[in-house]
Amino acid sequence: MDHSPEPNRIPTTLSSPSFSSPAVQESPFFNYASNLSPIKSAKATRYAQRFLEINLSTPPPVFTSPRIDMQREDSFPGRDEMVEAGVEDSKNSADLGLRPDNEVPQLLTSGFTSPNETITEVEALDRTAEVRALMLSDQAAENQPSSSLKLVESTVDQRDNGKVKEDISDFTFDKDESDINVDLVSGEQNCGGHGAQEASQHHHGICRHLQFEAAMAYNGTTSTNSNSLCGLTDDTKNVRSPDSLSNLKNLVPFQYEMEASNGQQSVNHVQSMPPQFPSCPFEMLNSSQNCGNAIMSSTIPYGTGFHMNNIRLSDMFASEKLHGHPNSQERLMPDMANALGKDLHSSFSNGVGDVHSHMNNDQPGSQSVMEDNNVPSHTSDHVNPLGNPMHLALIEQHAAPCDGSIYASQDTEMVEESKQLSPKRRRKRSAYMTEGCKRCNCKRSKCLKLYCECFAAGVYCVDSCACENCYNKPEFEDTVMDTRQQIESRNPLAFAPRVVKHATDSPANVTEEGNWTPSSARHKRGCNCKKSKCLKKYCECYQAQVGCSDGCRCECCQNSFGKKSETIYKRAEKWDTFSNENIDALKSGVDYIKAETRNANQVAQTWEPLADITNITPLSHTSSGVWESSSSNFRDYSKVSGVQLRPGIRFQSSAPSSINWNCSPDRLMAQFSDTQASHCLSSNAAFYGLIDNDTPQILKENSTPCKAVKVRSPHQKHESSPQFQSHGLSSGSPPSLRGGRKFILQSMPTFPPLTPYSKSKDKYRTDFEATSD
């Protein structure tokens, strides 16, 4: 395949002598710098010079660390010159702060605690985000002449410079290998000295996680958000030179996510998403609550077929033991070969699609978990650029502990031994080995139904599965996708994560003492247990190690992670106490606000606690005035900032508030009143589906602990995603509730016409907005 250089090279506009050299003009930096502002161009020029100094004299080292081997990309601007001029590796290795082959594994597993290991001399000069961005490209260019691609995203301890950890990406193209070797190592930026530890922890588990939708859809439109992912400024977002590197760089957008999760705003988000690719909430890639989480997004080309929803790449590359490990290989390669190996090289020139890799060790169980709140606006930048509406989900499999031990050499024997076991034994063994990675034992479903855990999780079956007549394999890609499409046509959320993770209060996180744990999760659809009392793994909530919530229809819930009824009462009590003491104050606050200020900002700040208690408005607004759904996000802030429910209090939090502040205080009061009214109408079962699950349950039902009131059919799908909650609202809802509904519906993003399901939803939304307006 011909991987020609980026065809859209931008003509030179720089007259800097630094770029007068043909070699320079051939260099990736030339294109890169030509798109930059003068200042950046000057920097880029320096980098380009440095780049040539290094690469014309010394080719970069070739890493042979654990990696994915695939077709290489060996064509890029100026490559030939660089290669011809290449000499020994060692010098360059030293220059670049890169390590020779035999040191790489150690480096990869060391947590990157030494800045000298990864930070280049240039980077040391300037550590601004801009320069970091330049460095990413710089290093990419530096290493480009050889075709072994190495992406090392590391966290470097700041013990030398006392500054924040640095991310760095090293790209190495090894000319002499026919492979493109991708090494992705995640470091942690947010965790201070724990970065290495966290990284180590993230070495647990590699989950073959596929995005079925990827292969379905892409129509050739390229969308890269690599720049944003790497912290590049807008100046660079259209720069695609070298294209291959641009795409490759997508593989490691750690900094982007890390900074996002760290609350920093230094990342400029590239709105490279074509307008025909609207954001879908299920495509959102969310940073994890814990600093230990890192997310990688990368570009995978069309034609890949399945690609990984989630790959614990750090595992792959951090462990030397991966090599030669049959199980790990077979487990990895179906995905990686598809997602990366088979097509990565083509992505260099035509990168499309996304691979999202989410490392998250703190997730309970093996359930797919998705944070459904605190979705920063930037996450939309991760939206899968695929145009096909079927690509609903960024299915993040926060598998727990697909423990790295499964790749340990000692497990090799176990793997072989396991193959000789009976299916059950194999399954148990596998379960033991993986502690969360999917293994199925399907007999009749051909692993093409949701019965199959692998299929349901969006992953291919692997040899260690005990399934029979399995079609959930890469070779049956078409069948799998068709089947998946069918299932999604019935239920668009069929493959969505079943457990949503809240960084704020949730029914699942009420402790016995009534405290609210900082993180929470809940099963989106809830369980329907009758006999297990939610105390066995039959219960999906229990299995996911989350508490039952009002969304569950279980009976006699005894879920040790959070009883449904207990949760309800705790929350109701909380609400009751709160409301009695503070409603008056809040109303006074309204008056105060109305009297004291018309300033929207002040209103917003002062009203934050009110939004917290009303809890019916997932709307928030950003500084840009864009409203987005993040009520929980707000609640987080309000709690963190120690909200005092008194009028006029200003909150330190700069977080977006969640009430619709672009209306007058009068209207705000009306909203509040509606909310109060709605509480009085809590007997309306439909309301349960509308309001957030955090709404005090005393207002929803008076069920006894052991006889849950069914507010909906046991078979009714009722994912609690805010976007879908409105479905549960009956036409007979009282006006106040309709007002609330409107409030929510207005926050709905425009979804692609996924299926009849969402079509109806869109229609519903449109109709309602039309009538309500």
Added chain:
DNA sequence: GAGTTTGAAACT
């Protein structure tokens, strides 16, 4: 290891 229980998914 076989059989049973369970609840989700699929079907009607």
Added chain:
DNA sequence: CAGTTTCAAACTC
């Protein structure tokens, strides 16, 4: 939409 069947995981013996 509701009832029934199918299915596979979880569980028990």
